[in-house]
Amino acid sequence: MKVLFFGQVRERLATQQISVTSPPQNILLLRQELAERGEVWFEVLHQRDLLVAVNQTLCDDKQEITSTDEVAFFPPVTGG
């Protein structure tokens, strides 16, 4: 499963994209799994305002995922 990061989240993790081979059942479990990668990962993945999209649609922690999905984590948007 492809996991993307954008904006300040991308910069803090120094990571644009990773591949998760056997993803957990939902977004909450994925966040917990990624949070174990290190201190910054823990901080970022526990940010209260962190947004998540599955297949380019915003969703919440309960969203179920499979290995063919594309997940993205990013901070609140600031365009316009």
Added chain:
Amino acid sequence: MKVLFFGQVRERLATQQISVTSPPQNILLLRQELAERGEVWFEVLHQRDLLVAVNQTLCDDKQEITSTDEVAFFPPVTGG
């Protein structure tokens, strides 16, 4: 005193401008005076939605006038 007419008022009276030599004290009296000029004048000068401006500023019937003022009568505006 110069009295101007615009839009449908101008067209119904077939008059763009008249000169009133010794104007009455206020707009109400001027309306009554002009209304005596004929049937159409009576109708137009008694229109409930008729607007009046003295020296290019909207005002009401109580507005006092003198011979150096410029008065204009016109229907509700429809620009834009």
Added chain:
Amino acid sequence: MSEQTNKSSKINISVQVADFDQQYEYQALRQNHCSQGAIVTFVGLVRDNHLGKDVTGLFLEHFPGMTEKSLAEIARQAMARWPLGGVRIVHRIGQLALNDQIVFVGVSAAHRHAAFQGCEFIMDYLKTQAPFWKKEYSGDSATWVQAKDSDTQARQRWESKATIPQSELPE
């Protein structure tokens, strides 16, 4: 064509027979306003129908002198109510064909909400206060357009509405 620009050049009013260039007006608002982050423009066009009637053209009459005075006063009211960088109003008079531009109102502001509000405020007041009168052509007939209650109501919204405090305005 009569053009009226106030001392500060923040307000620019023009009442003219000639067509206007939307791009020129937009660029004039954009120029030298590095602290203005938002530009809202409105253009009114001659529509092909009005109250269910086919329209083929318009004639616009106005009260020379009072028109410019009235538009400048409306612009000043908008600037007193919202922190606007600049206001430009162009209104055409005379004979207009289908799809012709009738009126331009453009406003710049630091923040978008003030720009939207200022621009709509000016249009609502222009519609009910500036001395213009439209005659509508439909086939062989020509009729004076009647003022609409909905326009008066649109203006009256602003009379009751308090301005949103600056601190609560979105960027």
Added chain:
Amino acid sequence: MSEQTNKSSKINISVQVADFDQQYEYQALRQNHCSQGAIVTFVGLVRDNHLGKDVTGLFLEHFPGMTEKSLAEIARQAMARWPLGGVRIVHRIGQLALNDQIVFVGVSAAHRHAAFQGCEFIMDYLKTQAPFWKKEYSGDSATWVQAKDSDTQARQRWESKATIPQSELPE
């Protein structure tokens, strides 16, 4: 540059590095819309200050694919809510300098109130839903712009607000 146009051509979305031509966008809205009497446009520019800090430029990051999808969805919501003739959105990405154009939102409608509402609605949703992120340059430092509560509040206004019935809309 990616451009996305829906079947009816009523919605046109572009996310691009290149600058846009406000006049081109305006004319595209005006073309072939004789029953649309009102065009409202919004342009956002890079301002020279933000929250009291001098700004010298911006960098705009986005989520390719999701950005276009999100903007098209916002345009569709606006068209479902008001009777709009057309919607055009252009958003730039990459490096931007002071006074550069960032975003264009243009809307045509038969009546002015729908055009103003539709345009502001799109901006309020774009600001809080479309996946763009701004980095701000000020002297030697570069900082990510933080989202504003006021923008979220601006969007939330629309969630509670019922649409004004068509019969009560001013022309």
